[in-house]
Amino acid sequence: MQGFIQQVAAAELTDEAVRLFHGRGGRFPGCEHLCLDWFAPVWLLTSFMPLEAGELASCVAAIAQRWSQLGGDEAFNLVYQYRSGGQTHTQLLHGTVPEPHLVSENGMQFQVHLLRGQNHGLFLDMRNGRQWLKDNAKHKKVLNLFAYTCGFSVAALRGGADEVVNMDMSKGALAIGKQNHVLNGFHAGARFLGHDIFKSWGKLTKLGPYDIIVADPPSNQKGSFVATKDYVRLLRRLPELLSANGEVLLCLNAPELDSQFLRSQVAEVASQLSFIERLDNPAVFEDADPEKALKVLRYRLAAATGG
Ligand SMILES: C[S@@+](CC[C@H](N)C(=O)[O-])C[C@H]1O[C@@H](n2cnc3c(N)ncnc32)[C@H](O)[C@@H]1O
CATH class of the missing domain: 3.40.50.150 (Vaccinia Virus protein VP39)
Known part of the structure; x- marks a missing residue:
């Protein structure tokens, strides 16, 4: 978990849709199942296996802490998605997800769907x-x-x-x-x-x-x-x-x-x-x-x- 918490503490956010943490890349021991994305104005935490309650709480606390530094008075929006037994489960843990949800990349705009399935549109x-x-x-x-x-x-x-x-x-x-x-x-x-x-x-x-x-x-x-x-x-x-x-x-x-x-x-x-x-x-x-x-x-x- 240490790798995740350290990276989240240093995460920088802009309007651009980006991955913030890529545990899947195997560079953070013990975090291989975790990814974190920013689809402004929503954080997306993905786990490739179900997280124990304590581990989920630590992830959410790290994200909330960083948001309190970066987000000002803006609402805290967080979606959690995990994979289990070939199924994808999605939960809105905090705030809301805009509908339509439009994100930016490199001067372009795209529509994404964080609450629908495991592919989000971008x-x-x-x-x-x-x-x-x-x-x-x-x-x-x-x-x-x-x-x-x-x-x-x-x-x-x-x-x-x-x-x-x-x-x-x-x-x-x-x-x-x-x-x-x-x-x-x-x-x-x-x-x-x-x-x-x-x-x-x-x-x-x-x-x-x-x-x-x-x-x-x-x-x-x-x-x-x-x-x-x-x-x-x-x-x-x-x-x-x-x-x-x-x-x-x-x-x-x-x-x-x-x-x-x-x-x-x-x-x-x-x-x-x-x-x-x-x-x-x-x-x-x-x-x-x-x-x-x-x-x-x-x-x-x-x-x-x-x-
Ligand atoms: C990895 S996604 C492509 C991502 C896309 N290039 C992008 O940049 O967002 C794979 C896509 O292949 C499509 N697909 C899979 N098999 C296909 C086939 N035989 N003919 C046409 N489309 C297919 C799926 O419907 C899916 O949308």
Whole structure:
């Protein structure tokens, strides 16, 4: 617990949605089950196992103490979520959660839902991926695969992309994605396709080619995408969807699969793609073993050599 309490005591808050404590990264012994996020004006404490009453009380006291220093007269809002036996339990411990709950990142706004399930609408570890896209999307046509609530699409349009095609089989996530576009003043420029990617190659080909493709699949969603068997099927299709010198961001958030897993599959089935770099994760997500953390690998379609 010491690591958590010390980090919370030093936490700094702005309007930006951020992770404040990342016990999952294994750098704080005894705190591997704990994470703390700031989705202004709400703190979100997550535990990957049920907390004993005393441990929960210590966490809440540390957060309340820091809030008394930082929050002034503002209300103290705290949501606690824990995982147990494959289930997610969520409790509002203090205050309220705004509805709609709008948060900021890097000049963009997103809608989040802290009281609904374990995915809240914005993956904080992908912040640098969105930043990269924002910085590189000017006048580009972007394909956002596994788009979820379309954070990448908003970032691309904010960076001046000409057009974004979003695809995700969850129509509910895409509906929030559409609202995220409107929130940021984008009333045109994006398509939202609610389909299974593996059944949509014809449609994706017709709408292409793309200058940038983002592929950010789940690691293990039964029946939809299981990285160990499905990533290779996805990789095989990517080169033909890219324009000359097109780029791909390949994302993998599975602690048990390292970047070599992706790199060797690319070499095997999409050797036209050359590895450029792995994007850094935000510093707070630093992991004792970097290969367990989120991997975001950047590739470019090698220029065709004349015969
Ligand atoms: C990790 S989330 C994507 C996060 C998103 N890229 C972001 O930055 O917020 C994974 C998404 O993949 C979608 N998905 C899983 N399998 C799919 C499939 N076969 N076709 C289309 N979407 C799929 C899920 O509905 C979910 O929204």
